[in-house]
Amino acid sequence: MMSGTADPYDPRGNRILAALPKNARDHLRAELEPVELPVGTEIYRPGKRIEAVYFPMIGVCSIVTDLEGSTVEVATVGDEGMVGLPVFLGVATSAERALCQVGGRALRMDADRFRHEIAVLNGPLQQVMQVFTQAMFTQLARNAGCIRGHRVHERCARWLLMTSDRMHSDRFDLTQKFLAQMLAVRRSSVSEVAGALAADGCIRYSRGTITILDRERLLTHACSCYRVIREALDAVLPPHGGAR
Template identity: 80%
Template sequence: MLYRPGERTDADQFRHEIALLDGQLQQGLQRFTQSMFTQLARNAACIRSHRTHQRCARRLSMTADRMHSERFDLTQKFLAQMLAVRRSSVSEVAGALAAEGCIQYSRGTSTILDRDRLQAHVCSCYQVIRETLDTVLPRHKDPV
């Protein structure tokens, strides 16, 4: 059955339609759902367990992964919300990472200058989340 944007279906009909698609869509949706739950749980644990600079390095690394770029727009206010800290804490951490040569930050634009150096600061949550996401969204590969 073909659905148009804005149409709705009930859960039983949706499950029926998914089953008709040889199971691939269902498996993909299950992997995606599992990855979202893993991220949610890991983020909650990370906020309680890891220091602000580790979480900041992880968030910057993950943003670069998702943007497929070492340069991206990200305000300190939004980063503070993601890290569950005050904006002034982000300013301190970003300043320290910049002084160490990991990043450059200017007017809402972040640039990762040395990915290896930044990765030395990330908490263990980065690898767990990265591996989970790779099962659903394989990393971008640059053409050779």
């Protein structure tokens, strides 16, 4: 690392790792491999052994389920969590698929090594993973209710805010395909929804790049799920450093 330059792979850039006592975090650091996460990176697939777990620093990973003729996103993970939760729960495979939807970077650990470290550090690491698991359950529950109970533009505003939080930026790349999966709508509906938010001065959407122009105004459009999920996470895994 160059002098005066912040380490982009400092483990404290991930909330799970930041929540660990320093000695536990330092112990894990040698087992964490810095990796780039380009858009489309597949982390695990249905029925296949999960080989590694990922602690995102920047970016958005999506947990999706493949239905007949469509793919539906069921949860997202950013710098607040870990991708590979089935490994923590003692399962070697998953019925879902995990992939990177907004490019970034992460710290990767071999799944078998992670299992070993959970056993060795069964105090702090297991406790932090347990509270993250509960936060994920909150997200899953809200997602299910949100799709049925909130309007598309409200859900879109919520997802844009969540993505901005995870990217630590008001400008990020986001494909129409991912937006459609997040909102559980057809891709043809994405332009209409994004166009309405743009017309209201909240965002600019051009060539796959979102720029949030007025965050406070966008918050007025977002459904209550944004606040509930964020507060649930912040209560157990407080933001560190540059997080909003």
